[in-house]
Amino acid sequence: MINVTIDNKQIQVPEGTTILKAARMAGIHIPTLCYFELAGMKFENKPGGCRVCVVEVTKDFNGRPRRNLAPACATDCVEGMEVLTHSARVINARRTVVELILSDHPTDCLTCAKSGNCELQSLAQYLGIRDIPFKGEQSHYRQDMSPSIVRDMDKCIMCRRCENMCNNVQTVGALSAINRGFSAVVAPAFEQDLVDSPCVMCGQCVQVCPVGALTEVDDTRNVMAAINNPKKTVIVNTAPATRVALGEEFGMPAGTIVTGQMAAALRRLGFDYVFDTDFTADLTIMEEGTELLGRIKKFMAGDKSVRLPILTSCCPGWVNFFEHNFPDMLDVPSTAKSPMQMFGAVAKNYWADKMGIKREDLVVVSIMPCLAKKYESKRKEFYKDGNPDIDYVLTTRELARLIKQFNLDLKDMPCEDYDDPLGESTGAAVIFGATGGVIEAATRTAYEVFTGKPLPKIDFTELRGMEGIRDAWVDFDGTPIHIGIAHGLSNARTLLQRVREGKEQFHAIEVMACPGGCVGGAGQPYHHGNSEIIKKRTEAIYREDLGKPIRKSHENPSIKKIYEEYFGEPCGHKSHELLHTHYFDKSEHVEISE
Amino acid sequence: MAVIKLSEAKVNFIKEVCKSYGNKPGEVINVLHKVQGEYGYLPAEVQELVAKELGIPVSRVYGIVSFYSFFTMTPKGEHPISVCLGTACYVRGAEKVLDELKRQLGINVGEVTPDGKFSLTCLRCVGACGLAPVIEVGDKVYGRMTPDRVKDVLAEYK
Numbered sequence: 093m094i095n096v097t098i099d100n101k102q103i104q105v106p107e108g109t110t111i112l113k114a115a116r117m118a119g120i121h122i123p124t125l126c127y128f129e130l131a132g133m134k135f136e137n138k139p140g141g142c143r144v145c146v147v148e149v150t151k152d153f154n155g156r157p158r159r160n161l162a163p164a165c166a167t168d169c170v171e172g173m174e175v176l177t178h179s180a181r182v183i184n185a186r187r188t189v190v191e192l193i194l195s196d197h198p199t200d201c202l203t204c205a206k207s208g209n210c211e212l213q214s215l216a217q218y219l220g221i222r223d224i225p226f227k228g229e230q231s232h233y234r235q236d237m238s239p240s241i242v243r244d245m246d247k248c249i250m251c252r253r254c255e256n257m258c259n260n261v262q263t264v265g266a267l268s269a270i271n272r273g274f275s276a277v278v279a280p281a282f283e284q285d286l287v288d289s290p291c292v293m294c295g296q297c298v299q300v301c302p303v304g305a306l307t308e309v310d311d312t313r314n315v316m317a318a319i320n321n322p323k324k325t326v327i328v329n330t331a332p333a334t335r336v337a338l339g340e341e342f343g344m345p346a347g348t349i350v351t352g353q354m355a356a357a358l359r360r361l362g363f364d365y366v367f368d369t370d371f372t373a374d375l376t377i378m379e380e381g382t383e384l385l386g387r388i389k390k391f392m393a394g395d396k397s398v399r400l401p402i403l404t405s406c407c408p409g410w411v412n413f414f415e416h417n418f419p420d421m422l423d424v425p426s427t428a429k430s431p432m433q434m435f436g437a438v439a440k441n442y443w444a445d446k447m448g449i450k451r452e453d454l455v456v457v458s459i460m461p462c463l464a465k466k467y468e469s470k471r472k473e474f475y476k477d478g479n480p481d482i483d484y485v486l487t488t489r490e491l492a493r494l495i496k497q498f499n500l501d502l503k504d505m506p507c508e509d510y511d512d513p514l515g516e517s518t519g520a521a522v523i524f525g526a527t528g529g530v531i532e533a534a535t536r537t538a539y540e541v542f543t544g545k546p547l548p549k550i551d552f553t554e555l556r557g558m559e560g561i562r563d564a565w566v567d568f569d570g571t572p573i574h575i576g577i578a579h580g581l582s583n584a585r586t587l588l589q590r591v592r593e594g595k596e597q598f599h600a601i602e603v604m605a606c607p608g609g610c611v612g613g614a615g616q617p618y619h620h621g622n623s624e625i626i627k628k629r630t631e632a633i634y635r636e637d638l639g640k641p642i643r644k645s646h647e648n649p650s651i652k653k654i655y656e657e658y659f660g661e662p663c664g665h666k667s668h669e670l671l672h673t674h675y676f677d678k679s680e681h682v683e684i685s686e
Numbered sequence: 687m688a689v690i691k692l693s694e695a696k697v698n699f700i701k702e703v704c705k706s707y708g709n710k711p712g713e714v715i716n717v718l719h720k721v722q723g724e725y726g727y728l729p730a731e732v733q734e735l736v737a738k739e740l741g742i743p744v745s746r747v748y749g750i751v752s753f754y755s756f757f758t759m760t761p762k763g764e765h766p767i768s769v770c771l772g773t774a775c776y777v778r779g780a781e782k783v784l785d786e787l788k789r790q791l792g793i794n795v796g797e798v799t800p801d802g803k804f805s806l807t808c809l810r811c812v813g814a815c816g817l818a819p820v821i822e823v824g825d826k827v828y829g830r831m832t833p834d835r836v837k838d839v840l841a842e843y844k
Contacts, residue, residue: 265743270752281748282730288688290743678688680738685691 094171097151099178105169110138111147112164115177122147122177123186123215125193126251127165128300131623132558133580133607137256137300140166142249143189144215148176161185187219195226196274197303198246205242206304209618212249213303233277238286239470240293240309240463245277247305254278254297254306261607262581264413266291290416290678294409294581294605295463295614300621308463308615311484312494318455318483319362325447326455327365328358329435329514332373333461333525333610334488336632340617340625341492342502347628349636352507357495358459359508368510369458370517372434373524373533375654376406377645379671380428381537382662384600388542388573399424401576401591401598404530406430408468409605411675413581418588419677427672431524432458432465433474435514436481437670442658443514451479458485461525461613464605473673487615516650519550519636519643526633527579527609528555528562531602535566535575537646543569550643556634558608558627561587563598576601579609690734699724700732704739711742714750718757726762763798763805765843767791768822772811779832780819784808786833787821790840803843 093104098115105114115122126142129135140163149158149167151174161182164175176182194216201207233245250269255278258267266289270279280289298306318326339348358366384402391398403425405411414425429437439456458465462485468474469482486494495502509515520536523529532555539547554564555575560583563576576591576598578584584603590596606612611629612619619625642648659666692700703720707713717736722728728751737744751757769775769784788794791804798805814820817829821839828839 259743259746265745268743268745268749270745270749272753279745281733281743281745289745680688680690680734680744682697682735682738683689683691684694684697 094169094173096169096172097174099176107168109169110165111162111167111169111173111175112145114169115147115164115175120177122164123218124165125190125211125215125249125302126253128251128253128256128302128621130607130621133261133623133626134560135257135261135607137251137253138165139252142193142251144186146182146185146189148179148182150174150176183219187221190215190219191221191224192226193249194221194224195228196230197249198230199224204247204304205307205310206301210304211302211620229274231274231277233279234283236285237309238291238293239467240295241286241291241298242307242309243279243286244305244307245279247303248277249303249305250276250278251302252278253300253302257296257300258291260582262292262294262296262605263585264290264292264294264416264581267297292409292412292416292581292605293464293467294413296606297614298463299606299612299614299616299618308487308489309466310490311466311486312490315457315484315486315494318457324453324455325364325449326362326457327367327439328363328457328459329367329369329372329432329439330354330358330459331369331432331461331465331525331610332522332529332633333613333616333629334459334491335522336525336611336629336636337461337488337616338492339502341489342495344503345628346625347632349632350502350505351636352509353502353505354459354491355510356505356508357498357500357502358491360500360505361494361498363457365511365514366508367435367439367514368517368521369431369435369460370521370524371514371648371650372438373406373431373521374518374645374648374651375434375438375671376428376431376524376530377520377533377537378651378655378662379434379667380404380426381534381541381645383426383428384534385538385542386663388599392571401574401601402426403588404534404600404602405673406524406530407464407604407610408462409464410581410584410603412464412467412678413584413605414588415675415678417585417679418592419679421588421592422675422677425675427674429474429671429673430465430468431521432460432485433468433481433673434671436469436474438654439514440476440479440481441670442654451476455483456481458482459488459491460485461488461610461616462606463487463614465615488613489615489617492617513650513653516648517640518645518648519638519640520645521648522636522640523633525610526556526630527604528557528577528602529609529633530604531555531575531577531600533645534600535573536644538573539566539568540644540646542571545569547644558630563596573599575599578602579604579612580607581605690731690738692731692735696725696732697735700735701739704736709740711740714740714742714747715754718747718751722757726766727758727760729759729761758796758807760796761798761802761805764803765823766805766807768807768809768812770810770812770814770818770820770822771808772815772818774815775811775819778818782833783819783821783831783836786836790836804840 125144145164146161236243335351520533608626
């Protein structure tokens with residue numbers, strides 16, 4: 093431990109602690125901009141580039157003051173160091189730095205999607221900047237819009253959080269800093285459109301962008317237009333992770349469960365039926381679980397053609413990732429569609445028929461914690477006669493904006509139930525929202541179907557946690573089943589490579605693209621690097637599961653009914669037609685040309 | 687499925703270069719240097735293949751190519767012309783020589799003539815300041831250049 097004095101406050105910190113971290117330990121706030129940390133998730137961005145966190149070292153290792161101001165994020169404490177974080181010199185320098193950044197930044201805060209959540213805006217306010225003394229050239233770039241993400245690089249401040257996230261946490265490698273000096277910016281290779289790059293649309297770059305350079309595609313207007321159209325029946329389904337995060341946008345503490353209030357608010361927005369993606373999460377378990385057991389049984393019977401492990405396929409960012417990076421393993425993931433796409437297929441076929449609504453008059457909206465879902469809904473294989481199974485996807489953030497526009501406050505909403513029959517769900521479905529949840533839900537059902545016995549315990553705590561890669565052996569009444577779990581795509585890549593190289597064998601692997609799973613999705617309220625928020629949402633997910641009267645997917649009465657009435661049996665003919673999909677090779681191939 | 691289209695000779699050459707550096711991601715600059723030395727420039731397909739061979743994202747390769755002024759994505763002409771704009775050459779009128787080259791070739795810096803014969807670039811000092819202003823055509827150095835001599839120099843290559 094070493095002794096340092098920050099703002100006349102003496103503290104002891106471990107060697108190797110930066111001034112910024114030491115100050116935080118002492119409860120002293122040093123403003124930052126490019127710096128970003130997601131504690132416990134192995135993500136720290138400190139390029140030391142923005143110089144907002146500069147501090148004055150009044151006593152350095154040699155007993156003398158340091159001549160230049162030091163960036164707190166990238167300077168380690170030394171024994172006896174004395175630091176001032178808010179001297180007049182520091183405040184002046186900080187203000188100049190932000191004024192310089194603003195001199196090459198559009199000042200269209202009034203209409204910027206990030207307004208109110210922008211870290212640069214907050215800094216300008218904090219430093220009391222009232223005009224920008226530096227006038228000069230501003231950088232301009234072409235706007236780029238993928239089905240999920242809008243890139244407006246005029247607003248980029250080169251903090252490089254997105255680049256770090258994309259390359260190191262997700263190992264997607266779509267983004268890189270390009271050019272130099274004034275023209276430097278973060279972009280895909282050759283400044284091509286994101287859709288043409290290896291981007292998997294996970295949107296984690298959007299989740300960490302401090303300004304409005306990276307934002308989600310806004311679909312609220314399209315949804316409002318549909319609701320306003322008297323010819324259309326507009327129905328909605330809400331993903332598991334949205335109900336433990338939406339409350340944050342209304343000032344509730346992280347981890348508040350707002351399931352009933354969300355359903356009530358959606359009704360007041362004018363949706364004709366309010367359903368739950370959890371219903372089709374239960375359906376996913378029936379299909380994916382059956383597929384898993386089928387493969388395991390064949391494998392145990394000596395069928396060498398069977399591909400194990402089965403990989404979950406609920407996460408569209410993950411699906412994109414393996415299509416780009418593991419083209420040799422396209423037959424390994426489960427063919428089951430994601431719960432959202434199953435919902436679309438069920439709603440536009442089974443339910444529309446039942447209600448006598450024509451496909452083109454039915455608009456299906458999804459509320460998702462995710463940006464990749466926007467892209468997923470636009471995949472061609474999920475269209476029928478030019479009409480998509482899911483018409484629009486709104487993020488948790490977009491829904492919050494709509495609710496506020498309607499002069500509603502979630503805090504004042506009564507708790508209402510979902511509509512039947514596509515609204516009934518179990519605890520197994522809600523845990524889809526957290527890392528380990530899908531495979532735990534599948535295990536609950538697969539165990540009982542495989543062994544024919546009731547589960548001795550419902551909670552598979554060995555499958556839970558925040559470690560990036562986890563594995564556990566689950567005893568299926570004498571048959572040991574090896575389960576792997578990864579969240580964050582770098583972890584998925586590591587785990588899959590081990591499988592590809594034959595170093596490790598699993599029966600099933602669950603992957604979620606975002607750190608923490610869907611609770612940490614890119615469509616969730618901005619966490620600004622506070623990983624405690626993600627943990628609180630996760631706890632809420634398991635609390636919601638615990639409070640459900642039914643906690644196994646195969647016991648959901650509406651699920652039983654839909655098989656009796658419509659699908660027959662899991663993985664049957666009708667299921668294959670509506671609930672299963674296939675994957676495409678999106679990798680780069682070299683072709684000889686002359 | 688995205689396709690990288692390249693001739694067989696190019697594919698083999700690039701693979702060979704990457705292999706000679708042990709396909710190590712850290713050697714990307716050396717690899718690009720060698721490949722540009724052979725082909726004069728680094729088109730997108732070449733960068734894609736280098737990225738694939740070294741196991742790094744192509745965005746990173748492009749990040750490097752766009753960062754260093756040495757690397758270029760525009761093809762060079764049969765006779766690449768470089769005009770020195772170093773201090774000595776500049777004060778002795780290199781810019782006038784450059785303007786005359788642009789006028790006669792009908793191209794700007796960084797471009798190639800439509801017939802592919804000449805390309806025009808600028809550089810900073812070739813270490814022949816005593817001969818300022820200096821231009822290079824291919825490997826040949828022309829010292830004490832004047833706008834009037836441009837026509838004769840170009841005529842040597844027509």
